Amino acid sequence: MAELLDDVAASWIRDLRAADRSPRTIKQYMLAVNQFRDWLVEHDREPTVDGLTKHAIATWLGDLADAGREPATLQIRYKGLHRFVRWLVAEDELEKDPMAGIEPATVKPKPVPLVTDGDVTKLLRTCEGKSYDDRRDQAILRVLFDCGIRISECAGLELADVDLKHHDVVRVHGKGDVERAVPFGAKTGRALDRFLRARRDHRLADTTDALWLGIRGGLTADGVEYALKKRVRQAGIEHIHAHQFRHGFAHSWLVQGGQERDLKRLMGWKSDSMLERYGSSAADERARAAFKRMRLGDRL
Template sequence: MAEHLDDLAASWVRDLKAADRSPKTIKQYMLAVNQFRDWLVAHDRPATAESMTKYAIATWLGDLADLGREPATLQIRFKGLHRFILWLVAEEELGRDPMAGLQPATVKPKPVPIIDDADVAKLFRTCEGKEFTERRDQAILRVLFDCGIRISECAGLEIGDVDLKHHDVVHVHGKGDIDRAVPFGAKTGRALDRYLRARRDHRLANTTDALWLGIRGGLTDDGVEYALKKRAREAGLEHIHAHQFRHGFAHRWLLAGGQERDLKRLAGWRSDAMLERYGNSAADERAREAFKRMRLGDRL
């Protein structure tokens, strides 16, 4: 009897955990597997490895496209299912790779709008009070704005990661298992200091090392995003998300004449392609500012 995809996927997840894949990565992979399984069931096909044919997979991807899924989403689903299939082949549950020859959707990067300084100031003003959540959210916003770290890195910070005594840095464990020390300025340091003093009196202060505390414990990625969106609503701002701070950080760094090599280290990037991607959002503005500084046409 052919083994069900759910059972095979459970074995794969164990293998991924043994390989120290992050929970977020595993979740993304499993979304693809589960969605393909559901598609098989909806089309009266057995949810087994034998049903993973090139035709079935191509049809499933086509159906996702017809439902209006973005190319980036299609690419993620493609890669997630392909990872599973490659594991099945390696484990000899499949004789060959049925996705060989299939191509993922082409993704054209969309420039991410930068949050301008006036809107960032509005966000800061929503949490200038002395209540615990105001101290916390002010510190979160300052860290995202000043340090440009990922939301997952921000949510994953622990008390011991904040160095206020010696170097004014946060120690970040980032993507690709990269650890780095990211500096922050005086205003961010003040916000962190105020929050840490407020945190000491929180009823959950001694139950977790997580830096950011919520009602039930440390904030997750979603918890940090929720806090940001709540402050954005209070400030009358729409379509604000945490990753805009990271793009804004890269833009401001380059606009101020910062070195790309230093930006790579601070942002935790291994690839130069990330510089292009994150610097693209406001590249035209930087080009105009560079033109004004050079004044090439005014030489004569």
């Protein structure tokens, strides 16, 4: 009898954890597996490994597209299920890859809307108080838009990663657990200093090295996102997600004339293609600013 997808998926999760995959990544992968499993059940098919046929997977992806899912979502689901399938093949649970020949959805890059200075100011005003949550959220907001780090990197910060005495930097553990030092400005330093003093009195201060503390302990990436969403509602502005701060940092760096090589290092990018992706958010604006500086037509 063929194994249930839930059973082999549990083994796969253990393998992913052993490979030090982040909880966020595992969650994304499992969304695809669980959605495919649910699709099998809805179509009166057994949710087993035998259900992973080329026809079933292609039909499932087609149904997702027909339901109006964005190409980016389709690509994420494709990649998540394909990771699972390739693991099954490597573990001899499947003889061959049933997704061979199935192409992922083509995603046309969309410029990410930038967070305006006005919206950032509104967000900061929601946490100008002296409560612990205010001190923490003010510091989180300033770290996100001043340093341009990923939300997972922000959530993963520990006390020892913040250097206020000597270099005004945070040590960030990026993808692949590669460490890099990211500087911050005076206002972010002040916000961090105020937060650290407030953190001393938190009831869980001595139980964990996690920098950002919530009710139950250190904040996860979802916890940081939740804190941001709360401030967005309080500010009465449109939805903002944490990654927009990262795009905004890249745009501001380039529009101010910062070097691409330095930006690549600060952002923790290995590929130059990321410069194109992040730089596209307001490329026209930067091109116009460069044109005005050069004034090529005025030389004659």
